[in-house]
Amino acid sequence: MQALDNALARVGSVVLGKPEQLKLALACLLAGGHLLIEDLPGMGKTTLAHALARVFRLDYRRVQFTSDMLPADILGVSLFDPESGEFSLREGPVFSQLLLADEINRATPKTQGALLEAMEERQVTLDGLTRPLPSPFFVVATQNPVTQAGTFVLPESQLDRFLMRISLGYPAPEVELELLAGGDLREAVRELRPVIEPAGLVKLIAHVGKVRASRDLIDYVQRLLEATRADDRFAAGLSPRAGLGLLRAARAWALIHNRDYVLPEDVQAVWPSVAEHRLQPREGGQVAAITQSLLQTVPVVRG
Amino acid sequence: MARIYQVPSHARGWLTLAIIATSLPQLSDGPWWQSGLLLLVLGWRALVDRQRLALPGRLVRLVLLLATVAATWQSYGRLHGPEAGSALITALFALKYLELVSKRDAYVLIVLGYFVCATILLFHQGPLAALYVIGCLALLTASLAGINYSDTHARRRQHLGVAAVMLLQALPLAAILFVLVPRVAPLWNMQLDSGQARTGMSDSMSPGQVSRLTESAELAFRVQFEGQAPPPRQRYWRGLTYSYFDGTTWRQARPPGWSDRDTVYGGRGPQPDWYRDLRAADSGPAWRYRVIMAPSQQRWLYALAVPFTDLDGLALARDLRLVADAPVTGPLSYRVRSVPAAGAGATLDGAERELMLSLPEQGNARARRLAGEWRRRYRQDDALVRAALDYFRQQPFFYTLEPPPVTGDTVDRFLFDTRRGFCEHYASSFTFLMRAAGIPARVVAGYQGGEANGDYLQVRQYDAHAWSEVWLDGRWQRVDPTAAVAPERIELGLRQTLRNLGADQDGEGGGAFNRVPLLFQLQQWADYVDFNWQKWVLGYRQDQQRAFLERLLGAVTATRIALALLVAVLVTTALLALLVLSRRRDDPTRPLEREFRRLRQALRRRGLELPEASSAAVQSAVSGRWPGAATAAGHWRRYFEYLAYRLDQEPSGGQLRQLARRRRALLRALGR
Numbered sequence: 001m002q003a004l005d006n007a008l009a010r011v012g013s014v015v016l017g018k019p020e021q022l023k024l025a026l027a028c029l030l031a032g033g034h035l036l037i038e039d040l041p042g043m044g045k046t047t048l049a050h051a052l053a054r055v056f057r058l059d060y061r062r063v064q065f066t067s068d069m070l071p072a073d074i075l076g077v078s079l080f081d082p083e084s085g086e087f088s089l090r091e092g093p094v095f096s097q098l099l100l101a102d103e104i105n106r107a108t109p110k111t112q113g114a115l116l117e118a119m120e121e122r123q124v125t126l127d128g129l130t131r132p133l134p135s136p137f138f139v140v141a142t143q144n145p146v147t148q149a150g151t152f153v154l155p156e157s158q159l160d161r162f163l164m165r166i167s168l169g170y171p172a173p174e175v176e177l178e179l180l181a182g183g184d185l186r187e188a189v190r191e192l193r194p195v196i197e198p199a200g201l202v203k204l205i206a207h208v209g210k211v212r213a214s215r216d217l218i219d220y221v222q223r224l225l226e227a228t229r230a231d232d233r234f235a236a237g238l239s240p241r242a243g244l245g246l247l248r249a250a251r252a253w254a255l256i257h258n259r260d261y262v263l264p265e266d267v268q269a270v271w272p273s274v275a276e277h278r279l280q281p282r283e284g285g286q287v288a289a290i291t292q293s294l295l296q297t298v299p300v301v302r303g
Numbered sequence: 304m305a306r307i308y309q310v311p312s313h314a315r316g317w318l319t320l321a322i323i324a325t326s327l328p329q330l331s332d333g334p335w336w337q338s339g340l341l342l343l344v345l346g347w348r349a350l351v352d353r354q355r356l357a358l359p360g361r362l363v364r365l366v367l368l369l370a371t372v373a374a375t376w377q378s379y380g381r382l383h384g385p386e387a388g389s390a391l392i393t394a395l396f397a398l399k400y401l402e403l404v405s406k407r408d409a410y411v412l413i414v415l416g417y418f419v420c421a422t423i424l425l426f427h428q429g430p431l432a433a434l435y436v437i438g439c440l441a442l443l444t445a446s447l448a449g450i451n452y453s454d455t456h457a458r459r460r461q462h463l464g465v466a467a468v469m470l471l472q473a474l475p476l477a478a479i480l481f482v483l484v485p486r487v488a489p490l491w492n493m494q495l496d497s498g499q500a501r502t503g504m505s506d507s508m509s510p511g512q513v514s515r516l517t518e519s520a521e522l523a524f525r526v527q528f529e530g531q532a533p534p535p536r537q538r539y540w541r542g543l544t545y546s547y548f549d550g551t552t553w554r555q556a557r558p559p560g561w562s563d564r565d566t567v568y569g570g571r572g573p574q575p576d577w578y579r580d581l582r583a584a585d586s587g588p589a590w591r592y593r594v595i596m597a598p599s600q601q602r603w604l605y606a607l608a609v610p611f612t613d614l615d616g617l618a619l620a621r622d623l624r625l626v627a628d629a630p631v632t633g634p635l636s637y638r639v640r641s642v643p644a645a646g647a648g649a650t651l652d653g654a655e656r657e658l659m660l661s662l663p664e665q666g667n668a669r670a671r672r673l674a675g676e677w678r679r680r681y682r683q684d685d686a687l688v689r690a691a692l693d694y695f696r697q698q699p700f701f702y703t704l705e706p707p708p709v710t711g712d713t714v715d716r717f718l719f720d721t722r723r724g725f726c727e728h729y730a731s732s733f734t735f736l737m738r739a740a741g742i743p744a745r746v747v748a749g750y751q752g753g754e755a756n757g758d759y760l761q762v763r764q765y766d767a768h769a770w771s772e773v774w775l776d777g778r779w780q781r782v783d784p785t786a787a788v789a790p791e792r793i794e795l796g797l798r799q800t801l802r803n804l805g806a807d808q809d810g811e812g813g814g815a816f817n818r819v820p821l822l823f824q825l826q827q828w829a830d831y832v833d834f835n836w837q838k839w840v841l842g843y844r845q846d847q848q849r850a851f852l853e854r855l856l857g858a859v860t861a862t863r864i865a866l867a868l869l870v871a872v873l874v875t876t877a878l879l880a881l882l883v884l885s886r887r888r889d890d891p892t893r894p895l896e897r898e899f900r901r902l903r904q905a906l907r908r909r910g911l912e913l914p915e916a917s918s919a920a921v922q923s924a925v926s927g928r929w930p931g932a933a934t935a936a937g938h939w940r941r942y943f944e945y946l947a948y949r950l951d952q953e954p955s956g957g958q959l960r961q962l963a964r965r966r967r968a969l970l971r972a973l974g975r
Contacts, residue, residue, distance in 0.1 A: 212948075212949065212951070213948075214947060214948045214949070214950065215953075216893075216895065216896075216947040216948060217947070217948050261948050261949040262948060263944060263948055264917055264918075264919065264948075265919060295915070296914065296915050297915075299915070299916030299917070300915060300916055300917030300918070300919075300920075301895070301896060301899040301916055301917060301918065301947070302892075302893075302896045302899075302900075302916070
């Protein structure tokens with residue numbers, strides 16, 4: 001799809017050398033899922049989130065999570081207005097279309113939980129009053145690898161709320177040269193012109209659901225899920241919700257590749273970013289390696 | 304208490320169908336009220352399902368039950384016995400459907416259904432009946448599968464599939480049980496009356512009786528010979544002998560004071576003298592054959608003279624024929640060895656000789672005079688017999704199925720006035736003449752001839768025949784006066800004879816037999832199937848089983864049978880389990896998957912193992928190994944992916960063939 005290609009190209013002009021990750025991030029967006037970027041500080045996570053917001057002209061907020069943060073700092077507070085004699089809600093940063101939750105694992109579990117609940121419900125309840133979040137609503141959360149000091153590990157149940165987890169990684173040397181030689185990236189992001197309006201994005205998201213997944217393909221997805229459950233290198237297998245997410249992400253991936261039907265390659269392309277963060281290895285296992293190996297062992301076509 | 308409906312609706316369809324199918328045979332045999340009852344139950348049930356009616360209360364059920372019992376009593380005069388019993392159980396089976404609420408009721412109903420299936424086999428034992436019962440079992444099992452599906456979206460067809468698989472898996476076990484489980488003599492004597500008048504020989508013969516039989520093409524029995532069958536003129540299947548004549552009717556009889564012990568020997572107890580004498584003469588050529596007999600409701604069996612058999616429950620009678628211990632109510636199969644020469648061992652003693660010469664005090668004076676004349680002229684018995692046959696041959700006697708009725712002195716009237724008759728007239732008057740001339744004689748009734756079908760003979764009711772035996776040279780000799788009058792009856796059989804006799808007999812004699820060639824062929828073929836069914840399935844009784852097991856196990860002991868059963872069942876179950884367990888969940892079940900497997904296996908034969916089972920892997924692996932085939936691989940992959948992932952429905956047959964063509968093109972490209 002031309003517009004999607006343009007959007008990718010524009011984001012790519014500020015996040016250099018990471019086309020696959022950009023596509024995954026875009027697919028996550030199109031699949032209507034939330035994205036978790038796991039990386040060391042300074043790898044371009046914020047730039048990516050901001051650039052995505054720009055090309056879709058999304059209302060963008062950024063929250064830097066800290067350990068002293070309270071749920072109200074994200075959701076908002078009810079304030080008593082002495083003049084009208086009524087309570088009114090002061091909306092927190094969650095009332096945006098694209099929320100960048102920076103370093104989410106620095107906040108306490110309580111605060112993390114408040115955000116994740118809002119992500120799942122797409123609404124916020126304060127003092128018994130339920131308010132819907134804007135549409136579309138995306139959370140791009142970043143987190144430092146858990147080995148870093150002063151972090152609260154996101155529990156598995158919370159990780160499941162993120163459709164994908166990606167990491168950007170260090171740039172390749174030639175890309176880094178270009179980066180260092182180039183101008184101010186922050187400036188460049190601010191100057192990115194939108195490609196697709198939010199309404200168009202909503203339509204695209206609806207369209208993703210219509211991308212055809214044939215019975216053979218669904219069989220394959222099911223076999224993959226089954227394989228994670230049968231594999232005793234994992235503590236537990238993928239949930240049906242993960243399966244639905246995998247299928248949805250694969251549909252979005254197919255749409256990005258301008259197809260109205262899903263191929264097994266689409267599933268395989270999104271597989272690591274959808275599956276890895278939901279799987280816990282038994283002692284000593286390498287999740288990434290095991291997850292990847294399933295793609296080799298699970299037959300795409302039975303026969 | 305609120306009743307929760309526990310039997311899913313998708314299972315109920317099968318259950319209803321199973322109930323109808325299982326009841327049908329009983330409905331067609333039984334009294335009318337059974338059909339009414341089933342319709343009532345089904346109608347009521349349908350209204351309940353549409354919530355128009357409630358299930359019957361306790362009182363209504365009680366009334367229905369009592370009415371059913373009363374109606375059974377009314378129809379059969381009793382509640383026990385095979386007919387009344389199965390009628391009652393079939394009716395109760397239908398009634399139980401009105402009580403179906405919980406899953407437990409459904410189980411009871413289905414188990415009852417299996418039992419009703421077994422009762423069907425009491426009355427119908429042909430191959431078609433067996434197929435029908437298997438169908439009923441499938442329906443019942445499908446219902447059973449259905450009520451155990453919790454999934455409310457389960458498809459009806461699925462249940463039948465489950466049932467079919469279960470029945471197939473049960474088949475080897477059923478076969479083993481069939482072969483190995485010892486056949487025991489029935490614990491009770493199952494007397495199937497049901498008033499169905501059987502055609503066939505009766506224990507007395509009066510004029511017109513045998514000719515009535517010839518109107519029926521019903522099967523009497525089948526015979527399979529080991530080796531060559533005897534020629535038609537020797538195929539005299541003896542069933543009964545009549546030795547008492549009251550002037551009109553010939554009857555079975557034995558000398559006064561004799562009992563079964565004197566005339567029948569069944570292989571148990573000390574051998575009587577007459578049996579030992581026969582055995583002593585048991586030498587020379589023999590016919591060995593198996594007779595498969597239709598139920599006759601009579602005790603006598605049919606065999607060539609002199610029949611010996613080892614089968615329990617069969618006995619040799621002093622008049623050189625076989626009798627069964629009990630009336631033949633089901634198909635019966637028995638092996639016989641007939642030794643014509645053994646007839647030389649027969650004896651004829653005082654009381655018996657007297658019986659074989661006995662005639663009514665008076666009547667048929669002309670015949671007696673004729674016999675007296677012959678006696679004066681011929682001193683030798685054999686010369687007299689020849690003269691008598693010549694008499695039949697030379698005087699204008701006619702062989703006809705429609706003899707004019709004779710009354711009074713039947714023998715005289717036939718011999719001297721009407722001279723038109725059927726075999727019983729000839730046999731009766733000939734035997735009369737012989738006795739009047741002082742030669743011991745009797746009438747033998749049975750069948751003569753038989754048509755070959757495949758490797759066996761069919762003997763039908765229209766082959767019924769009567770002939771004479773006279774005591775000559777110390778043994779019973781067969782004399783068939785009918786053969787003197789109408790030799791073609793013996794050589795060619797009745798049907799051909801009647802055809803030759805021409806127009807005046809048109810449509811008579813075996814008239815039920817359709818002469819359209821195709822139909823005839825079909826009938827012969829159906830008979831062939833039926834024959835083998837009778838022989839191998841129904842005929843697999845004590846004697847055959849013992850013979851088979853002896854060959855299989857060496858000796859037939861309870862321990863060996865038990866061991867064989869155990870081993871066979873264990874092995875079969877293990878094999879079945881292995882089959883089920885070895886079926887990997889990944890095994891391809893759909894056409895596209897099978898097509899993929901074919902390609903994958905073909906590549907494997909050429910030494911290419913795919914790194915993963917996918918169409919993409921096919922293309923990259925093939926292109927990497929055989930660059931020349933890259934294009935063909937691409938073609939194949941695109942089409943495969945089109946069918947597998949893009950197409951909105953399952954691929955059509957044409958599309959699958961197209962894919963197969965691309966597969967072959969790809970494989971051809973590898974060769975280049």
